[in-house]
Amino acid sequence: MIDMGDDERAVLERIGQGLLYTESEASFQAPLRRADLIFEYNRTRPGDAAGRRALLERILGSVGARTVLNSPFHAGFGSNVHIGDDFFGNVNLTFVDDVEIRIGNGVMIAPSVTLTTTGHPIHPDLREDFRRFSEPIVIEDKVWIGSNVVVLPGVRIGYGAVIGAGSVVSRDIPPMTVAVGVPCRVVRPISADDLKNRLAPS
Known part of the structure; x- marks a missing residue:
């Protein structure tokens, strides 16, 4: 836990409202960053399942059972990421987790995906001291996200949705x-017809 005064609480309240804040104002959150542990995780042997699991439990805010997160992965904090059971994350997954990223159960994420909770103002005069805004991301159960997708601040992706490769997700995506x-x-709903997709002939 961080020991906070009134100024820090005021910054957190502003962050929680999606308002602008600067790097200097948010510097008190530095102890929540897990950069050294992420560096260590990305250099563990793939076969060291126990060691990798132990590191993930120290890096992430919470992590479910049977989680696979291939190296390398990257995170601004790591501690603001919450992952459910039966998660698969392929290589080069990036979490820009200045605020929470919550991922449900049975989620699959392909290579080189970025989940970013943070953006910056359009006008350059407002970008001094890396001024930014942050909004949480929620990915519900059984979502599949294709390669090279970018998910932007404040987005919720609904249960069972599929996000096609190369997409930039700037608004909520409904379930199924x-x-x-x-x-x-x-582009379309997921239906019972999709249960037959790519099955061997009977």
Whole structure:
């Protein structure tokens, strides 16, 4: 836990409202960063399952059972990431977790995906001292995110949704839909017909 005064609490309240804050104002959160542990995790042997699991439990805010997170992965903090059971994250997964990223059960994420809770103002005069805003990301159960997807601040991806490769997700995606594109848009619902997809002939 961080020992906070009134000024720090005021900054956290502003962050929680999605308002702008600066790097200097947020510097009191530095002890929550897990950069050294992430560095260590990314250099563990793939076969050292117990060692990798122990490190993940120290890095992440919470982590479920049967989690696979391939190296390397990157995170601003690590401690603001919460992952459910039966998670698979492929290589080069990046969490920009200035605020919480919550990932449900049975989620699969392909290579080179970025989940970013943080953005910056459009006007350059507002970007002094790395001024930014942050909004949490929620990925519900059984979502599949394709390669090279970027999920932007404040987005919720609904249960069972599929996000096509290369998409930029800037708005919420409803459950049980396929969405793709820049910006990412729903192209169709997921239906019982998809149960037959790529099955061997009977």
